[in-house]
Amino acid sequence: xxxxxxxxxxxxxxxxxxxxxxxxxxxxxxxxxxxxxxxxxxxxxxxxxxxxxxxxxxxxxxxxxxxxxxxxxxxxxxxxxxxxxxxxxxxxxxxxxxxxxxxxxxxxxxxxxxxxxxxxxxxxxxxxxxxxxxxxxxxxxxxxxxxxxxxxxxxxxxxxxxxxxxxxxx
Numbered sequence: 201x202x203x204x205x206x207x208x209x210x211x212x213x214x215x216x217x218x219x220x221x222x223x224x225x226x227x228x229x230x231x232x233x234x235x236x237x238x239x240x241x242x243x244x245x246x247x248x249x250x251x252x253x254x255x256x257x258x259x260x261x262x263x264x265x266x267x268x269x270x271x272x273x274x275x276x277x278x279x280x281x282x283x284x285x286x287x288x289x290x291x292x293x294x295x296x297x298x299x300x301x302x303x304x305x306x307x308x309x310x311x312x313x314x315x316x317x318x319x320x321x322x323x324x325x326x327x328x329x330x331x332x333x334x335x336x337x338x339x340x341x342x343x344x345x346x347x348x349x350x351x352x353x354x355x356x357x358x359x360x361x362x363x364x365x366x367x368x369x370x
Contacts, residue, residue: 202226202334202348209337210349217356218349220363227326230355234319237267237362241312244370249308253368258298260369264311265303266294267361268318271354275322278350281338282329291341326351 202225205218223229241264249260258266273292280289303311334348 202351205346205349205352209346210353211343211345214343214345214349214353217353217360219356220359221352221355223355226351226355227323230319230323230326233355233358234316234323237358238312238316240362240365241308241315244308246307246309250304251369257368259304260365261306261308261311262298262301262303263361263365263369264308264315265301266298267358268311268314269297269301270294270357271318271322274350274354274357275318275325277338277340277345278347278354279325281336281345281350282325282333282347284336286336286338288339288342322354 204222204224207215210218221229241260244260252259269292277287277289280287329347334351335346337344337346339345
């Protein structure tokens with residue numbers, strides 16, 4: 201079991217995501233979430249995946265590319281800190297990432313295959329961590345954060361975007 205991070209384990213803005221992953225069994229939660237997201241994105245047609253709910257908003261393809269990129273960043277940070285390096289690590293600008301990703305040029309199905317591969321790698325990293333590693337701390341984007349908080353943020357970030365997708369796109 202992995203307890204939900206304390207408010208002292210991350211900057212306040214991370215709790216936008218962490219609070220969406222309320223569970224004492226994060227690994228099981230991530231497994232269930234993986235299946236849920238695969239089912240959801242598999243139900244969207246390639247044509248619909250180019251939809252934007254408002255001007256200037258990301259397409260569904262861009263949203264999934266963003267989920268993928270952010271998960272990569274969070275898991276890299278978690279691994280970096282878990283292995284004893286406290287940083288500091290730079291931040292990343294989600295809009296710059298997406299502007300250079302070319303997400304709409306690739307089919308949604310390719311983004312979904314990528315999500316599955318990234319999530320499998322995420323699970324391998326998180327399953328490999330020792331109890332001590334979960335509590336290690338590092339600095340990313342100028343903020344102190346624990347490995348555990350990054351793991352919860354991983355799940356919560358994907359949930360955040362799943363909710364937006366359901367509420368505003370579908």
